[in-house]
Amino acid sequence: MTTKLYPLKFKPFLKSRLWGGTKLGSVLGKSLNGESNIGESWELSGVEDNISIIANGFLKGNSLTELIEIYMGDLVGEKIFQKFGEEFPLLIKFIDAREDLSIQVHPDDDLALKRHNSFGKTEMWYVMEAEKDAGLISGFSTDINKQEYLELVESGNLESVLAKHPVDSGDIFFIPAGRVHAIGSGILLAEIQQTSDVTYRIFDFNRRDADGNSRELHTDLAVDAIDYNKYDNYRTEYRREKNVPVTAVTSPYFETTIIDIDKCFSRDYYKLDSFVVLICVLGAGSIEYGEGKVEEFSIGETLLIPADLRQITINPGAGHCKLLEVYIP
Secondary structure, eight states: OOOSOOOBOBOOEEEEEEEEESHHHHTTOOOOTTOSOEEEEEEEOEETTEEOBBOSSTTTTOBHHHHHHHHTHHHHOHHHHHHHTTSOOEEEEEEEESSOOOEEEOOOHHHHHHHHSSOOOOEEEEEEEEOTTOEEEEEESSOOOHHHHHHHHHHTOGGGGEEEEEOOTTOEEEEOTTOOEEOOTTEEEEEEEESOOOOEEEEOTTOBOTTSOBOOOOHHHHTTTOOOOOOSOOEEOOOOOSSSOEEEEEOSSOEEEEEEESSOEEEEOTTOOSOEEEEEEESEEEEEETTTEEEEEETTOEEEEOTTOOEEEEEEOSSOEEEEEEEOO
């Protein structure tokens, strides 16, 4: 029986949300067990109480933390193991927004460490599907300051200074810690973020939960986390080309490449001291590795390529497939 590492799949954690829907089942093939408000599928997680469990191969049933403890740098990369130890540094999700999410912000590393003994939360969104007229919020449409912000929150007019963006499939938004943001209704997306579950909710459209209660707002915590500056462009521009790796996002926390292919495509990771995450956002295919070994995948699946697996070949299924390739620089 082989003991070498291989492309790993994981059991998703499905999260019921007030704003969630059914597309994680109907589009991505998740088993929703009849529920109609599943908003998130945590695909790969090192968050406490949500540690991913391997779903394939001889390591099936083991947790991600157990694997890091045993395989260390062979799994995640030597420099990453030295920096993060047994804590996996990324959280990968799919999100189905049947309704608007709350407007929120996340603290950066320094503030999150001070307040929550946590990493900050820088993230990115890749829009997989968007209904007609769907849009999202990212950043401010005008420069404001802390006092003006508090006055707008108090008067209920915060939306008047938020930058709203229409979206379509394939759009990317990079959301650094400190940027006010919200996913709008009718959007299905993949989210890549630092390992953190710290969120400050700043406005929730006056909604109430199933018990008639308003959800908690975190105005006092958010005020020191927010970047109040206006930026020229909030949308991430990238080349939309087939059969070439296209770098979309580069940050200190993760890099993301778009792999959109309709023929066999080889990837060489010899110079990369990091694990690689592959997220299938369109179509299906397979990964060939080792001596002719194969792992199949389809839309809505996420695979972890261990750091010591230096070369793979991606074979698209019928038509073409699209993957987000993510690693730590």
